[in-house]
Amino acid sequence: MASSKSKRNGSDSKTSGNRIAYQEFGTSNDAAVERGIQELPPNQQDLRVQASRKGRKGKTVTVISGFQSSPETLTKLLKQLKGQCGSGGTVKDNTIEIQGNHTDKLVQIMIKLGYKAKVSGG
Numbered sequence: 001m002a003s004s005k006s007k008r009n010g011s012d013s014k015t016s017g018n019r020i021a022y023q024e025f026g027t028s029n030d031a032a033v034e035r036g037i038q039e040l041p042p043n044q045q046d047l048r049v050q051a052s053r054k055g056r057k058g059k060t061v062t063v064i065s066g067f068q069s070s071p072e073t074l075t076k077l078l079k080q081l082k083g084q085c086g087s088g089g090t091v092k093d094n095t096i097e098i099q100g101n102h103t104d105k106l107v108q109i110m111i112k113l114g115y116k117a118k119v120s121g122g
Helices: 002-015 071-085 103-112
Strands: 046-052 061-065 089-092 095-099 116-119
Touching (some): 046 103, 071 089, 071 103
Parallel strands (some): 046 116
Antiparallel strands (some): 061 095, 089 095
16 A cells, blocks of 8 residues: 555656646736837937946956847847957846956947947946
């Protein structure tokens, strides 16, 4: 008898991964729940460019924030900025991070691309 209980408990743990206790509006659709990002043209976006060292073990990173664009647009822009600065970078939480202190260069590049950009911080 003890062996039959352990088999039953083992099979329950596999099938109980997505147990819903209450659901009001039918099946859930995660894509419908997510908030859509409104894609604004570059001249309507107000960007902030600042150099930061916080949480990066003393390494300086230039952060561009204030984007209201899709992730695909940001990755295309990131590739272009990395090429012009000659350094690495990434996209995190609708911000672009470029390795090194390139604040003045990035502000000039963003203005040429049609964005409204300012240097933020000290």
